[in-house]
Amino acid sequence: MNSFYHFLMTERNPKSTDAIAQFANNAFYDQSFPKQSNEYEEISEYLEENASYLPSMTIFDEAWENYKNNKH
Template identity: 40%
Template sequence: MRSFYHFMMRYRGSHKNSEERRLADWMFEDHDFPKQSSSYDEVSRYFEWNSPFSGALRVFDHLWDVYEREEKE
């Protein structure tokens, strides 16, 4: 299973200015982000303590659902 970070890199640098892009760009720049993790608990705890912008947890929850669906395929 690939990490959530790896999944999120598809949104990085997108020409579309979206919250998904903001989150992916922030994850890329944050050297302490758990980049190898595929654990919801670990990643969500990190976001709870280090939320980069208002609404980031909502965006994360939505993208985690997408990530899980794709990883099950």
């Protein structure tokens, strides 16, 4: 199973104004992002404490739902 970060990178689109695409674009430049994790609590806590680029945790929650629905 791919990590959440790996999934999120498939959502990158520098020209998009979509909130998840913007989250992905910014996470790409976040050197400390927990790239190997697929644990909701770990990623959520990290974002709440460190991700000033994420305007709302609901964007993460929406991206997480997409991640869960796309797991193989």
